[in-house]
Amino acid sequence: xxxxxxxxxxxxxxxxxxxxxxxxxxxxxxxxxxxxxxxxxxxxxxxxxxxxxxxxxxxxxxxxxxxxxxxxxxxxxxxxxxxxxxxxxxxxxxxxxxxxxxxxxxxxxxxxxxxxxxxxxxxxxxxxxxxxxxxxxxxxxxxxxxxxxxxxxxxxxxxxxxxxxxxxxxxxxxxxxxxxxxxxxxxxxxxxxxxxxxxxxxxxxxxxxxxxxxxxxxxxxxxxxxxxxxxxxxxxxxxxxxxxxxxxxxxxxxxxxxxxxxxxxxxxxxxxxxxxxxxxxxxxxxxxxxxxxxxxxxxxxxxxxxxxxxxxxxxxxxxxxxxxxxxxxxxxxxxxxxxxxxxxxxxxxxxxxxxxxxxxxxxxxxxxxxxxxxxxxxxxxxxxxxxxxxxxxxxxxxxxxxxxxxx
Amino acid sequence: xxxxxxxxxxxxxxxxxxxxxxxxxxxxxxxxxxxxxxxxxxxxxxxxxxxxxxxxxxxxxxxxxxxxxxxxxxxxxxxxxxxxxxxxxxxxxxxxxxxxxxxxxxxxxxxxxxxxxxxxxxxxxxxxxxxxxxxxxxxxxxxxxxxxxxxxxxxxxxxxxxxxxxxxxxxxxxxxxxxxxxxxxxxxxxxxxxxxxxxxxxxxxxxxxxxxxxxxxxxxxxxxxxxxxxxxxxxxxxxxxxxxxxxxxxxxxxxxxxxxxxxxxxxxxxxxxxxxxxxxxxxxxxxxxxxxxxxxxxxxxxxxxxxxxxxxxxxxxxxxxxxxxxxxxxxxxxxxxxxxxxxxxxxxxxxxxxxxxxxxxxxxxxxxxxxxxxxxxxxxxxxxxxxxxxxxxxxxxxxxxxxxxxx
Numbered sequence: 001x002x003x004x005x006x007x008x009x010x011x012x013x014x015x016x017x018x019x020x021x022x023x024x025x026x027x028x029x030x031x032x033x034x035x036x037x038x039x040x041x042x043x044x045x046x047x048x049x050x051x052x053x054x055x056x057x058x059x060x061x062x063x064x065x066x067x068x069x070x071x072x073x074x075x076x077x078x079x080x081x082x083x084x085x086x087x088x089x090x091x092x093x094x095x096x097x098x099x100x101x102x103x104x105x106x107x108x109x110x111x112x113x114x115x116x117x118x119x120x121x122x123x124x125x126x127x128x129x130x131x132x133x134x135x136x137x138x139x140x141x142x143x144x145x146x147x148x149x150x151x152x153x154x155x156x157x158x159x160x161x162x163x164x165x166x167x168x169x170x171x172x173x174x175x176x177x178x179x180x181x182x183x184x185x186x187x188x189x190x191x192x193x194x195x196x197x198x199x200x201x202x203x204x205x206x207x208x209x210x211x212x213x214x215x216x217x218x219x220x221x222x223x224x225x226x227x228x229x230x231x232x233x234x235x236x237x238x239x240x241x242x243x244x245x246x247x248x249x250x251x252x253x254x255x256x257x258x259x260x261x262x263x264x265x266x267x268x269x270x271x272x273x274x275x276x277x278x279x280x281x282x283x284x285x286x287x288x289x290x291x292x293x294x295x296x297x298x299x300x301x302x303x304x305x306x307x308x309x310x311x312x313x314x315x316x317x318x319x320x321x322x323x324x325x326x327x328x329x330x331x332x333x334x335x336x337x338x339x340x341x342x343x344x345x346x347x348x349x350x351x352x353x354x355x356x357x358x359x360x361x362x363x364x365x366x367x368x369x370x371x372x373x374x375x376x377x378x379x380x381x382x383x384x385x386x387x388x389x390x391x392x393x394x395x396x397x398x399x400x401x402x403x404x405x406x407x
Numbered sequence: 408x409x410x411x412x413x414x415x416x417x418x419x420x421x422x423x424x425x426x427x428x429x430x431x432x433x434x435x436x437x438x439x440x441x442x443x444x445x446x447x448x449x450x451x452x453x454x455x456x457x458x459x460x461x462x463x464x465x466x467x468x469x470x471x472x473x474x475x476x477x478x479x480x481x482x483x484x485x486x487x488x489x490x491x492x493x494x495x496x497x498x499x500x501x502x503x504x505x506x507x508x509x510x511x512x513x514x515x516x517x518x519x520x521x522x523x524x525x526x527x528x529x530x531x532x533x534x535x536x537x538x539x540x541x542x543x544x545x546x547x548x549x550x551x552x553x554x555x556x557x558x559x560x561x562x563x564x565x566x567x568x569x570x571x572x573x574x575x576x577x578x579x580x581x582x583x584x585x586x587x588x589x590x591x592x593x594x595x596x597x598x599x600x601x602x603x604x605x606x607x608x609x610x611x612x613x614x615x616x617x618x619x620x621x622x623x624x625x626x627x628x629x630x631x632x633x634x635x636x637x638x639x640x641x642x643x644x645x646x647x648x649x650x651x652x653x654x655x656x657x658x659x660x661x662x663x664x665x666x667x668x669x670x671x672x673x674x675x676x677x678x679x680x681x682x683x684x685x686x687x688x689x690x691x692x693x694x695x696x697x698x699x700x701x702x703x704x705x706x707x708x709x710x711x712x713x714x715x716x717x718x719x720x721x722x723x724x725x726x727x728x729x730x731x732x733x734x735x736x737x738x739x740x741x742x743x744x745x746x747x748x749x750x751x752x753x754x755x756x757x758x759x760x761x762x763x764x765x766x767x768x769x770x771x772x773x774x775x776x777x778x779x780x781x782x783x784x785x786x787x788x789x790x791x792x793x794x795x796x797x798x799x800x801x802x803x804x805x806x807x808x809x810x811x812x813x814x
Binding site: 331395 | 758
């Protein structure tokens with residue numbers, strides 16, 4: 001698979017994070033010559049939060065994680081496999097999953113309900129637990145604290161590059177580390193995507209606070225991106241906080257402000273990396289909508305633009321065909337004032353007063369569209385609701401990848 | 408433009424329809440070597456009904472037609488141009504449209520508010536009324552009753568074949584003719600599509616009855632198809648009834664049953680032709696959903712499947728990847744029972760009990776997918792709601808056409 005032209009320069013160097021040990025293995029079940037299994041161990045236990053797909057056909061791993069999350073017990077392990085989503089696999093799939101969870105619990109000496117799992121890949125094929133279990137034992141024997149890159153790589157499916165981000169935040173006078181990695185390329189839409197995201201921090205937080213922060217940051221990051229409007233059965237974002245310091249029990253405590261902001265920034269970074277690796281993507285598109293009836297309406301309009309095949313193909317073709325943006329605003333089902341609608345492409349105003357701006361410089365627009373970062377600004381002229389979403393263009397690459405997925 | 412592989416054998420032979428005169432002309436404004444302007448005259452006036460786009464950014468012609476339709480006056484003319492939608496063109500667009508309406512009214516000696524107009528093509532460019540008006544005069548001089556094929560051809564844009572259908576129905580002991588033609592290829596989704604549809608009948612009907620029948624038939628035809636989920640600013644379906652016989656003022660009068668059914672059948676035929684000409688289409692896909700919470704929920708699930716790029720590319724790739732259908736059911740936002748979900752592809756059951764059917768014959772599925780007519784049956788196991796929608800596959804052809812639309 002050729003690397004996306006939007007690949008970032010390099011995977012960042014992660015600082016050490018006490019209490020997190022990682023290991024990967026190659027099961028060779030689907031992919032050859034690469035690791036496809038990730039085991040993360042938290043020997044002291046960690047506080048955990050999670051956000052999951054809204055799909056009504058969620059996978060066995062998603063249902064399992066949702067269930068144990070509600071128990072509010074410390075997490076001891078995370079197991080991820082790539083290539084097989086173990087979704088829509090009925091009782092056989094549940095049994096296979098439970099068998100792998102038991103294997104992790106045995107190897108790491110913890111309870112079953114302290115083991116989080118995520119599977120990503122083809123839907124409808126039962127996971128081969130015997131093979132997985134054999135590699136769990138192997139991986140458990142080689143856990144180490146510096147395997148971040150290997151870990152981020154082992155969870156990929158159709159991704160063309162490894163996605164990671166790290167930041168430092170202040171909580172009081174303590175310096176806090178946040179590390180995260182993610183996968184996702186197609187079937188990416190809110191809520192959420194065929195995406196997995198794992199965030200690790202040494203902050204000390206109560207579960208409900210971590211959960212609220214994660215949900216809020218998700219809304220502005222992983223739930224504000226779309227590649228193809230399709231939503232997977234397996235989407236999972238988990239955040240693990242290892243810290244054992246004094247508990248903070250008030251989410252509005254300003255001591256958390258920098259951490260909250262930094263967490264959001266890191267998750268947005270990862271979300272953007274997913275868009276940059278959108279199947280067939282050649283352009284990264286930022287869509288800002290203002291003037292909506294409210295923020296929800298603005299987001300729905302922004303997503304209508306972001307998911308429009310005609311807008312996405314026009315941008316792929318570097319064609320400043322703003323009429324398609326008007327179309328996508330019109331079809332969103334939210335209030336929009338045609339005569340007050342103002343569209344900017346690459347900073348240049350192209351519509352106002354219900355028509356194209358007289359004598360606007362189309363060559364300048366085309367020049368902007370020839371770049372890799374495309375900026376669309378749309379004011380729908382109703383009230384003050386606003387939203388920003390991110391997407392990529394729709395190209396022959398997407399068709400090539402997806403008309404031939406399983407072979 | 409190469410003809411769609413799904414092109415029907417031939418354009419049907421239309422019987423004569425008293426009171427309808429047609430004429431076409433080539434303005435050469437966008438297309439070369441083809442007619443792109445249609446004028447239809449109803450010398451005695453006709454009863455008219457209309458269904459329009461739900462876009463909040465509807466075009467000037469749509470707004471105009473909606474306005475005069477509410478006056479309940481007999482229609483005297485229909486003017487259609489292809490290549491320029493005259494949408495989002497502000498006051499200049501309104502003025503251009505009004506000028507062409509005046510020209511039609513002058514040429515055919517009728518009132519302005521008896522002239523219906525439809526424009527289809529690029530959004531955002533003001534129509535050149537001077538050129539159009541010159542050809543209106545020309546067309547008005549050559550009106551004739553047998554120009555159905557020319558008329559159906561003149562309204563096309565990216566269509567690769569001419570779309571028409573004709574039927575005969577009984578109202579009492581009278582034999583009634585219905586003729587219709589349509590255009591549409593991309594930007595096709597409910598409600599409705601970059602589609603135009605014009606239906607003509609010699610039935611004698613009151614406006615409100617014709618309107619109700621048209622709306623109901625639209626819901627089951629033009630509003631049950633999708634090519635790319637995009638909804639145009641210009642979608643218009645108009646029905647014209649020339650008959651001057653005794654009025655029928657009760658829509659539930661069984662005397663209308665055959666006519667209603669035949670009208671629906673004709674509109675469905677046209678809607679299917681639009682799907683067959685979906686941009687880049689190589690396969691015609693019928694999606695039947697049953698077991699929904701209600702009919703609305705079933706339609707929403709069916710449309711979620713029909714609009715899923717991953718389902719459409721899998722079918723393009725002739726890959727029986729039913730996991731993507733599960734995904735699309737899951738993301739629809741409607742109730743679905745994962746463990747009761749039953750999917751058939753080409754008549755073969757592929758899922759039940761929350762997993763793939765053990766030992767199902769994938770080769771048989773693949774064989775079905777290699778054909779041009781694909782049948783998906785999905786029972787979501789909740790209640791008895793059902794819906795059928797039609798779509799096409801998503802191929803490189805769609806990208807090629809739309810990444811290069813305006814040049």
